[in-house]
Amino acid sequence: MSKPLNIMYASAGGGWIHRASAEMFKLGHQAHLYSPAKNSTALPEANFHRSWSFNLACQPFYRIAGGRYAEAGYHLMFPVWKAWFKRQPHPKCDVIHAVMGSATEPFDVAEKIGALKVLDASNSHPTSFYGFWQRELDIWNPSARVSVPRRVFKRANQEIQRADVVLCASAYVRDSMLYNGIPESKLAVNPFGVDLKVFAPREHPPEKPRFLFVGGLTLRKGLQYLIPAFEQLKKQKPDAELILCGPLNHADFAELYSRWRPIFTHIRSHTHKELAELMRTCTAFVFPSIEEGFARVIPEAMAGGLPIIATHNSGATTVIENGRQGIIVPAWSPSAVHDAMLQMIERPDLCDAMGKAAAARMAQDGSWECYAGRLLETYDAHLSKRR
Template structure:
């Protein structure tokens, strides 16, 4: 990217890395990374990296303890340490853009506002608007985990809402996320939609549709991702295909504690697998299934498409950003067990349809969709926002 007056030089700061190491590396490849400050990652291959030690040292025990809910709550409770560290930093002189994910932006944006050079403020949204995020999560808990306190308190919802209001640009990984922002009064022009990339060196297309149905779902087993509906639909599918398999990869979240004992003997569960092993499993699958009730854009959607799998997913999973119903997969209404069962049944029975959808998914998912493609697209959107602001 040429160096001109509005070429982005981005400082990324985050309490947790999520997918931002991919973004940082992509920006650095274009000489557009002014800094990468994060707490929970030892980063190699990224320059201008600094670890946010106070927050990291407070959080570190909770990454390893077997009490997942404590990790979720302390994510927010330790924010004062993150805020205090960040507020004492100096923004690099070359920086003209600051960027952070939900919960990480208040001190970062305040730093930017104190500068005299008109720094663009970018909010990276890994989920839907926090008010909708909280509403949908609490609704599911009320039905499937009564009495459970969602680790997403009201003060966090309001903090993130303020970050969104303060931002000049919101990066939305899906159409669903943009819609949730606009519904809360965010101007559509403030939103830039681009789904996440994929490492195409790991995820390769399958060679054939398996004879016996194998469905795969990757991601934390939790109420937000709709596993309570997936497991009920799969139990009904087994009445037609008694040897069908459902492989779930991801840890069990605390909000699923009441549901999991009902289904654990039906599911092949792996709490964690390295990405090369996940890629192998996807290559042997009938379809990928993700019936989320709330999501930003599940990164594994791109991975499954790169493996040439048809997708069965909801609009809320983010899939409709890249998947056309009945072309690359089947889009189902959220919380609809019968629709989910019927979609799984169709792709298990009709191998020709399965194959054609998988081939279409591969074309849509692997075409200009590396993490570098993702980063380049963000830089284009940021450049346009800078030009509009100047």
């Protein structure tokens, strides 16, 4: 690359965009960030644009009923974000990189100034996202509907069509894009990084079997298949424990949560440091998601030395070779999840070896610095086509 790039990052949510902008700034590129969150980067204040109006508009919804209405409030207040972004100064940029759902207004700017339009797809194609989630609702909670408004999926579909590059967080996201007719030539895969200073490998697997899930408690994450699998395991291994770590902020899982509550331990919130410490006490990380992009907790668990039990739909196959760093299970299969957990208990040597292989994989190319390097290569490859 002949000269430093001028890059605009924009997201009404996605915290990884903060890390991407910070890493690019460290590499000597001029990064500008538009976000409602506080400045957690090394960017100068002149390069950081915070949407206080959107942040404050959403706050009441985050505080009501333990955050159960947070997502609804986010979508209800989203016009505040759009209006705020349009009023901001927009420097001339080589690249405008925006998260799917937040990209329409940034892409308007990009098309005026001729910048490369990069869409950060942290979830699967909108058609797959909606379809898989609604399927689970039809089966497990028939009166419910996907909590994300249809207009959001319409907006995301339009952003995909406008993008020059669709940055896929995982191989699963890429596959969903291809299935829905998006040309392979505009797709690039770049899994999220992990802070290796926070997430360090455990010394050895615990004596008591403990399985960990981290994420929002919702049908989309596959808990309706994980908990019955663990219930069966518990009959064989009475001392086993399942820990669900995350908020109950989706009404679609509330009834099942009450029914299955005695089966698992629930931790509602945690800091990154607390999560890293918890991981070091667990046997394996289990994530049988039905629809995802790339769960950032997967590389965090790998860096912590945990073997992974996860579906392709979780994004895990981007960084995990089945049988080496963990076990890839089919989606919608409690029996496969059960068998994988049982294997981790009955084969402690295999559990330990997979955990060490997972940590080694993250040490090799899982850092945020490696993420930034791959991202820069993607920018350069597509910018060079324009020269």
